[in-house]
Amino acid sequence: MSVKALGSVSEGQPDRYRLVLSDVQNFVQCMLATQANHVVHDGKLVKGCFIRLKQYQANSVKGKRILIILDLEVIENLGTMEKIGDPVAVKVVEEEDVKPNNTTIAGNGFYGNKPQPQQPAAHDRALPSRTGPSSSLSSHGNIYPIEALSPYQHKWTIKARVTSKSDIRTWNKPNSTGKLFSVNLLDETGEIKATGFGEQCDAFYDLFQEGHVYYITSPCRVSMAKKQFSNLPNDYELMFERDTVVEKAEDQDNVPQVRYNFSSIADLQSVEKDSTIDVIAVLKDVGETSQIVSKTTQKPYDKRELTLVDDTGYSVKLTIWGKTATTFDANPESVVAFKGAKVSDFGGRSLSLLSSGTMSLDPDIPEAHKLKGWYDSQGRTESFNSHSNMAGTGTAGGRQETLKNIAQIRDENLGMSDEVDYFSTRATIVYIKQDSFCYPACLSEGCSKKVTDMGDGTWRCEKCNIGHPRPEYRYIMSLNVSDHTGQLWLSAFDDVGKLVMGMTADQLMELKENDPVGLERAFEQANCKMLTFRCRARTDTYQDQSRVRYQVSGANPVNYSVEAAKMVELIKGYGTD
Numbered sequence: 061m062s063v064k065a066l067g068s069v070s071e072g073q074p075d076r077y078r079l080v081l082s083d084v085q086n087f088v089q090c091m092l093a094t095q096a097n098h099v100v101h102d103g104k105l106v107k108g109c110f111i112r113l114k115q116y117q118a119n120s121v122k123g124k125r126i127l128i129i130l131d132l133e134v135i136e137n138l139g140t141m142e143k144i145g146d147p148v149a150v151k152v153v154e155e156e157d158v159k160p161n162n163t164t165i166a167g168n169g170f171y172g173n174k175p176q177p178q179q180p181a182a183h184d185r186a187l188p189s190r191t192g193p194s195s196s197l198s199s200h201g202n203i204y205p206i207e208a209l210s211p212y213q214h215k216w217t218i219k220a221r222v223t224s225k226s227d228i229r230t231w232n233k234p235n236s237t238g239k240l241f242s243v244n245l246l247d248e249t250g251e252i253k254a255t256g257f258g259e260q261c262d263a264f265y266d267l268f269q270e271g272h273v274y275y276i277t278s279p280c281r282v283s284m285a286k287k288q289f290s291n292l293p294n295d296y297e298l299m300f301e302r303d304t305v306v307e308k309a310e311d312q313d314n315v316p317q318v319r320y321n322f323s324s325i326a327d328l329q330s331v332e333k334d335s336t337i338d339v340i341a342v343l344k345d346v347g348e349t350s351q352i353v354s355k356t357t358q359k360p361y362d363k364r365e366l367t368l369v370d371d372t373g374y375s376v377k378l379t380i381w382g383k384t385a386t387t388f389d390a391n392p393e394s395v396v397a398f399k400g401a402k403v404s405d406f407g408g409r410s411l412s413l414l415s416s417g418t419m420s421l422d423p424d425i426p427e428a429h430k431l432k433g434w435y436d437s438q439g440r441t442e443s444f445n446s447h448s449n450m451a452g453t454g455t456a457g458g459r460q461e462t463l464k465n466i467a468q469i470r471d472e473n474l475g476m477s478d479e480v481d482y483f484s485t486r487a488t489i490v491y492i493k494q495d496s497f498c499y500p501a502c503l504s505e506g507c508s509k510k511v512t513d514m515g516d517g518t519w520r521c522e523k524c525n526i527g528h529p530r531p532e533y534r535y536i537m538s539l540n541v542s543d544h545t546g547q548l549w550l551s552a553f554d555d556v557g558k559l560v561m562g563m564t565a566d567q568l569m570e571l572k573e574n575d576p577v578g579l580e581r582a583f584e585q586a587n588c589k590m591l592t593f594r595c596r597a598r599t600d601t602y603q604d605q606s607r608v609r610y611q612v613s614g615a616n617p618v619n620y621s622v623e624a625a626k627m628v629e630l631i632k633g634y635g636t637d
C-alpha cells in the first residue's frame with residue numbers, strides 16, 4: 061500500500077487527521093484514530109510514504125465509506141514515492157450483513173489486552189456494509205462511530221450497546237441538590253460514557269438496560285471526559301440533553317458484546333496493584349451483605365464479598381458494592397464473569413468491582429462452559445491456594461491499605477479509633493534519630509528479645525535463659541518523613557532499617573564505636589531517600605498519655621517509571637490538554 065496524500069487537519073479539530081490510502085488500483089478515504097496520531101506527530105506519516113495497516117475499522121460516515129485506522133506502521137526504509145498508477149475510488153460491494161471486522165476497542169488500556177493478530181491485507185475482502193444507508197437502518201442513515209464523536213459535530217446518531225449502567229446517585233449540598241446516572245456505551249470503534257442529570261435521569265434511567273443496543277441521536281452534549289470519574293479511554297463523554305432521542309434498536313446484533321480480556325486467578329500475582337482486569341470464575345462462596353462507612357467521605361456503603369475459584373487451582377476474594385451487592389442473587393457454583401475489577405494487594409491479592417465494572421452470570425461464552433465442565437468433573441472437590449500472605453480478614457479490594465498522603469493520614473484520624481488502620485504512604489526521609497537506633501538482641505533462632513550485658517563478657521536472654529558471647533544488634537528506628545502535605549514520625553524495625561541504612565545494625569554499631577565520621581556519613585546517605593512505606597496506625601497509651609504511633613511493616617523503593625506513568629494518568633484526569 062502506498063499513502064497517496066495526507067489530508068489537512070480538519071477545521072477546529074487539531075487532533076483529527078484524514079488521509080487517503082491507495083493500493084495502486086483503488087484509493088479510500090481514511091480517518092486516523094487519535095491513538096495513532098503519533099505517526100503524524102513523529103513526522104513519519106508523510107505524503108507518499110508506505111504503510112502497513114495493522115488495525116482498522118470500516119465505517120460509514122454521512123453515507124461515505126471511510127476506514128478508521130486504529131494502528132499502522134510506517135515502513136520508513138521504503139522511502140516515499142509519487143502517486144503510483146491511476147487509482148480510482150474503491151467500489152462499494154453491498155454484501156448482506158458481513159460481520160464487522162474484528163478490531164480491538166480503541167485505546168483499550170486494560171491489563172492483559174493481547175495484541176491482535178495482524179489483519180489480512182485490506183484488498184482480500186470487501187468493505188462490510190454494516191451501517192450503510194441502504195441497509196435496514198434507513199431511519200438512522202447517519203450512524204456515527206463512537207470514535208468519531210467530538211464537540212465539533214452537532215448532528216449524529218450512534219448505535220451502541222450499554223455495557224454498564226450505574227445506580228442513581230443523589231447529592232444534597234447547600235447550593236444544589238440533584239441526581240444522576242451514567243451508562244457506558246460500546247460500538248466497534250470504542251467506548252464512551254454518557255450521563256443523565258435530573259430530568260434526563262428520570263427520562264432515561266429505566267429505558268437503558270445493560271446489554272441492550274440503542275440508537276442515541278443528538279442534540280446531546282459532547283464534552284471533555286472527566287477521567288477521574290471514568291475508566292474509559294475516551295477523551296470525550298456525553299451528557300444527555302432535553303431533546304436527546306434514545307431508542308432501543310430493533311436489531312440487537314451487529315454491535316459487539318462486552319469484550320473480555322480474562323486474567324486467570326493464578327496470574328493475579330504478577331498483575332500490578334491498581335490494574336484493571338477482567339476475570340471469569342466459579343463462585344465458591346457468597347458473603348452476607350454488610351455496611352461500611354468510608355473514612356474519606358463518611359458515607360455508608362453496602363458491600364459483599366465473593367470467593368472465586370478457577371481451574372488454575374487458586375481462589376481470590378472479590379468485593380462488590382452498592383446495589384450490585386444488595387441485589388446479588390447468584391448461587392454458589394455459578395460461573396460469573398467480571399469486567400473491570402481493580403486489583404489490590406490486600407491479603408496478597410484481592411479484587412474490587414469498579415462502579416463502572418460489570419458482572420455477567422453464567423455468560424454463554426466458551427470460557428464459561430470450560431469452567432463449568434472443569435468444576436463439575438474435579439473442581440468441586442479440589443482445595444485451592446490463595447495469594448494471601450496474611451490473615452485474610454477484613455475487606456477485599458484494598459480499601460484498608462490505600463496510598464495516602466500525610467495530610468490524609470491526619471485528616472482521616474487514622475489510628476485514633478479502637479481498630480488498627482492500615483495504609484501506605486510515599487514519603488522522603490528527612491531525619492533519622494541517631495541517639496537510639498538499635499538494641500542488642502538475642503542470637504537464638506527466632507527470639508530477637510533484648511539481651512542484658514552482664515559485665516562478664518556475656519549477654520543474657522531472660523526468655524531463652526542463656527548467655528551469648530555477643531548480641532546481634534537489631535534496628536528500632538524513628539524516621540521523620542515528609543511529602544508535599546506534611547511531616548510524620550514513623551517507627552521501623554530491623555528489615556526496614558537495613559533497607560534505609562543499606563547495612564545491618566551490627567555494621568552501623570561497628571561504625572559508631574570505631575568510626576564516628578563513617579557513622580555521620582551513613583546517616584547522611586540515608587536522608588532524602590524516597591520510599592513507599594506500608595504502615596499500621598494505632599493509639600498507644602503510656603502513663604495516661606495517649607498518642608498515635610505509626611509503625612512501618614514494610615518498605616519498598618519507588619519504581620519511578622511506574623509512578624511516572626500513574627502520574628501521567630492523574631494529570632490527564634484534570635483535562636488540562
Ligand SMILES: [Zn+2]
Nearest residue numbers: 502507521524
Ligand atoms: Zn532469646
